[in-house]
Amino acid sequence: MEKERIVILGAGESGVGAAMLAQKQGFDVFVSDFGAIADRYKATLTELSIPFEEKKHTQELILTAIEVIKSPGIPDDVAIVKAIKKQRIPVISEIEFAKRYTDAKTICITGSNGKTTTTMLTYHILKKAGLNVGLAGNIGHSFAAQVATENFDWYVLEISSFMLDDMYAFKADLAVLLNITPDHLDRYDYKMNNYAASKMRITQNQTAADYFIYCADDEETQKALKNTTVTAKKYPFSIRKKIELGAYLEGNNLNININQLDQFTMSISELALQGKHNIYNSMASGIVAKVLDIRNSTIRESMGDIKNIEHRLEHVAKISGVDYINDSKATNVNSTWYALESVQPEVVLIMGGVDKGNDYDMLKELVKSKVKAIVCLGKNNKRIHEAFEDDVDVIVNTFSAHEAVQVAYHLAKKGDTVLLSPACASFDLFKNYEDRGNQFKMAVKEL
Template sequence: MDQDNKISNQSTPSPSDGAARLVILGAGESGVGAAYLAQQQGFDVFVSDFGGIADNYKKQLEDWRIPFEEKQHTEELIMNAAEVVKSPGIPDKAPIIKKLHEKGTPVISEIEFAGRYTDAKIIGITGSNGKTTTTSLTYHILKDAGMNVGLAGNIGKSFAYQVATEKFDWYVLELSSFMLDDMFRFKVDIAVLLNITPDHLDRYDYKLENYAASKFRITQNQTVADYFIYCADDPETIKGMKERTFGAQLLPFSIQQKFEPGAYLDNNDNIVINTTQEHFTMSIQDLALQGKHNIYNSMASGIVAKVLELRNETMRESMGNFKSIEHRLEFVANISGIRFINDSKATNVNSTWYALESMTSDVVLILGGVDKGNDYTMLNDLVKQKVKAIVCLGKDNKRIHEAFDDMVEIIVNTSSAQEAATVAYHLATKGDTVLLSPACASFDLFKNYEDRGDQFKAAVKEL
């Protein structure tokens, strides 16, 4: 809370103060984009990354003549900042962030910074699971309808870079809890909260309520002219809502009960969306995205589209032809009658639950990586019903063994995507599915979840 007050009580530094110094910590997609926008706005910009900077980002900074450093944080070049934009991946407990907070220097996200320089309307989407799918689907529907819309946040080109180089009327932003933590004055016109399940608890003192509070920041600064779209079936969301008041108009979605206004599933398995506009209905059989979790994702995107008064025919077409995103329940190949599915983006237990819930055959499950304080018990019933073998893919698989040794006859340890794919192939029989849905972060053996998914797909294609 102190940080909230610190930001809101300080004036925003601007170049008119005589080239105000803006320091950017982290030179990934968001940091480099923020640096470009800051330079364009006349700030004295400096970029510092405690790790190495990827060659493509280094080249961009060099081409733009923006000073930077890597593999260190030089305090005298950072502590003189009027304001700091930090990468979502840097925790508040990092020594340099602690020092900046102690000094009273505002530390904000790239989204907060970029939001100052655009008049575009914002659709913000958050949740523990389904963010990327729902953000991509919403963008797909709006773009197909002919809207002038950008896609940013945790996905695609950085928001700041697009604000500097494009002129969109709308943005669809995928917002992680880490981004929301460093957003203060930024306002989302249409906010979507899909669900709240335990994730990243290592960043939140292992308290679910702290993580939930981050998710609810998506509604801060909203007014009666805005909308808050949420899942009425999600217990943590409903619990959090009881403790808060909301300025925006509330639009719930549910597959368990009827909501008007809002979205629900009727007795004939049709999604029904009712805002103030004409009702929208669509059979779940006609949705491009199948599985129970994707009914929720489609409902959320559909409510956004109806709020924007898009035509029902356009919505139906877009929701029926959307191509699933890479690394999220992505079909890879069918080899000897065995289906291989890449769900590398499943970096928490809840995502893996959704993946298993949508499986219709016996499964050889590839699990493992960096465990973020996972509780695997929610998988127990699905593992008993559907999983014939588990292939562990990680440096430390002890907790997976503890969770499932008594439940699954075969659990094998592997240390590469190639080994995992090969072992899983030999454990599976015709009609089975080999599912990479790790429930863990990827940083022990891979650069990120994309790298893990790409290596898995390459390994499958070599079988």
């Protein structure tokens, strides 16, 4: 009997994971990548004798598939995807495919900002509670590869809107939506409603036995909820108002209450992850933990000892009363908005790099109210000057992390914050955002 053919577009972490699982399930598998395939992924495919092609898409080999698993990074408007859809071949995501072959329960975390931190914190709590849990999605090893090779009871999945777009039968047992702020709008016809609808797909197929955890303070989420029927049990969280069932802030105490009997309380000063955005992230993870009936002492301990993700609002040092924060992972305007929103004024902001057609308008209010000086770090800083010349008194150009830190050091006074939050990609002066962050940290340590 001839095997049914599954084609995988994109040979990154998710694509190669999907290929491993499809092979294990007895399909005839073919992997096609329009770019070059990284050596380690090529080695895996070769070792498993999975046929692949790179730097091209051969239609005759692709259009014979019964189903195509598409990498989240490939937009729907590229020629090969259009050709596949014209043939009415279903296109799904790796997450959708992997879920068919596991009975494990899934905790799915999405949002424009804070996904990685909340996913890591949730995983940390579950692991500490002794659950048999895997970590996947946008983070770590691919979900499909783990379904093929591991046997977890639970998965904590970081889910992007691009993954959600190609999910149909998939269901999250616990769905978490942190926030909806403008990002990737180029993939959504520049319409915020389209992007919000994509994020709300996290609730699709949920039943009354499932849970939806969301931020009651986020305007776009509230708007999107009006247009979405959510069947799952809802647990909101807020730092602005008291929530009957969910999580809220009272004074300096974070409270989680999902039934009247067993309330969780913790002072926000004891949270390892500091800043307003991290109170939200901790609330979301805490509600998940309470739904799973994890003991208060375990939740408290986990929230108090998790290490922050490197290069994401990472506190580097306090020197002469000035805080130095490394947010090199902020490669878009949206992430920089988030960083500025979470720090106290006065800020010396180090930003710049490869501009992806950025719209700096959303930063203007925050820059006006919080930023005393901008230190540009990049080869071409013209657009940053144009965007903010009326909002700050000082804008300086620098061309290395060392120079940027030296200039910021002289501009900052006791009580100020020096924040590296570039809003741009790093490839003009650095290998990647990690390299940029590491060079910044080195330069701070030399002060």
